[in-house]
Amino acid sequence: MPELPDVEMFRKEAEKASRAKVTGIEVQDASFVKISKKDLEKQIAGKKFNRILRKGKNLFLGTSDHHAVAFHFGMTGFLGYEQNDEEVSKYMKCSFELDNNHRLIYASKRKLGSIKLIEDLEEHLKKLDVGIDALEIKETDFLDQLKNSNAMIKSFLTDQAEIAGIGNVYGDEILFQSHIHPRQKANTLSPEQGKKLFKQMQKVLKTAINRQADVSRFPASWLAPRRKAGEKCPGCKGEIEKVKISGRTGYYCPECQKEN
């Protein structure tokens, strides 16, 4: 589930490739990649991805000449650094062959993500309609944005233009650990709730990264492993309920997360 912690894992994968030179590019699913092997190679071959940058759920692999490849992972995409002799995944969309017997592969079971060629990374970042990364935002700015939003807090947290990186699963987790109801309006949170939300946001994301964004390694006190209506809340005896907000199915504990 590519949200901030997952994409952070992909960033680390890409970093393993950053000292090697790209020798060629294979496109396995042209209907998804949409850029020709020829154009990709013209811009990337012979260079190194030595400027790697993540902003929210977006990953940019840049070269020294300001060009870059922009990746978005949709719901099922991933990036992996692997040895050349490994079997090619049938979900592979394209791969960047390296001069060290490895390759960087982008794979996805569905077609919801994207791969784009960027002419000038700095210019591109300026125009991107994506807010500051959830791990970079300062508490005071976060609280200001909360005050200025009339949206439900779940929508606020998952709105990439407000804060970048939080999706459906981590949004639910952060609200669960902050004891805030997902439908509560952002601008009705008390200052204490706002501060708690900020703190839990940092904690949840950092903990998830420390555990390789792997749900099976998350603490038993978390909601994420129990995303199902009728499951027992890990904090009380209550039952987890489903809520549909901005088109996504969310989960919360009606006992622990009351509206005020």
Place this chain on the structure above:
DNA sequence: CATAATGTTTAAGA
């Protein structure tokens, strides 16, 4: 077989 799934974009209505 029907339904839901980690995401984004677009449209339409309040």
Place this chain on the structure above:
DNA sequence: GTCTTAAACATTAT
């Protein structure tokens, strides 16, 4: 302009 839902995208897992 803000915020909400619903639908669309394509494919897999339950």
